[in-house]
Amino acid sequence: MLGAVLLAIVFFIGIPFAQVAFTAPTKDLPFLANNLRLEYPAAYNLGLNKSQSVAVLSNFTRFVNATLADKLVNFTAFWLVSVNASTNLNITAGNFLGGNATILLTIGSASTNLSVQTNSTNTTLFTAPGATFNLTIQAGGFTETVQWLRDKANLYVFFELRRNADTVREEIIA
Amino acid sequence: MRGFWFMVEAALAGLILTAFVAFLVSTNLSAAETDYTAIAYTILADLNEQDLLKPLAQSGNFSGINSLLTIASVNHTVQICTPQACTGPAPTGTNVWVGSYLVPGVGIYNPKEVRLYLSS
Structure with missing residues (x-):
């Protein structure tokens, strides 16, 4: 009995000296995703103000990639922007997915295969798409259809944040 | 008679150990x-x-930014980082936590990362 009492006493005396062996790491990816969801359109607007939307989006994507790499977050992104050219439409794609990509863009009956080198952009022209149109974007196994206005600066962004087993994917349509 | 008291002592020891284990199971010590x-x-x-x-x-x-904050029980410092460098004091303390917000710019494109360090 004395041994049992001593064992219990020793345990309770030792509790204050115990250190927490493990704490779960914070799930910061949702916070970062929310940040980017708000700021990608803001970056695009800043670029539009200086007629440098593609350059600004490219630069911002590289900035985000470098900053998140410090946090051991793998960031990949793909975006499309459109600008009207009279009644026609210029669509520029930015590929920051980590490899070369071929994107199939479809408006109505018109389709274009747009090849974009990794970490770069490429542009294609659609003829007379209509004031309002549906743009279908296909790349790999991914398909998305967005409704855009020809006479508006449009933005579509797909990005992925990945750290170990945690992944967050978001789309931005603006 | 001595054997009887040994049995009582063993029973009491068992009760103490059982209560002890029950306490461990029921209490979150962390x-x-x-x-x-x-x-x-x-x-x-x-x-x-x-x-x-x-x-x-x-x-x-x-x-x-730092002066806007009032956070109980931890110290807080802010750094603002460009792609080239960070300005602002580094955190001090044994435990440091950090949160970030990426800002593309205001009026013109000038990307910055705002870091908030909490430390104790």
Whole structure:
């Protein structure tokens, strides 16, 4: 009995000296995703103000990639922007997915295969798409259809944040 | 008679050990830790929602951002980082948590990362 009492006493005396062996790491990816969801359109607007939307989006994507790499977050992104050219439409794609990509863009009956080198952009022209149109974007196994206005600066962004087993994917349509 | 008292002593020892194990099972001895990293991220996002963060980040005013904060039980410092360097004091303390907010710019494109360090 004395041994049992001593064992219990020793345990309770030792509790204050115990250190927490493990704490779960914070799930910061949702916070970062929310940040980017708000700021990608803001970056695009800043670029539009200086007629440098593609350059600004490219630069911002590289900035985000470098900053998140410090946090051991793998960031990949793909975006499309459109600008009207009279009644026609210029669509520029930015590929920051980590490899070369071929994107199939479809408006109505018109389709274009747009090849974009990794970490770069490429542009294609659609003829007379209509004031309002549906743009279908296909790349790999991914398909998305967005409704855009020809006479508006449009933005579509797909990005992925990945750290170990945690992944967050978001789309931005603006 | 001595054997009887040995039995009583053994029974009492067993009771003490059983109560001890029951206490371990029923009690969470690890205090739940406050998630200061999530707090840091949330604070920066809230400052941005209030349109307070971007103007100060644009001008590199890390002390101005820091002075907006009142956080109990931890110290807080702010750094503003460009792709080239960070300005603002480094955190001190044994435990440090950090949250970030990326800002593309205000009026012109000038990307910055605002870091909020919480430390104890």
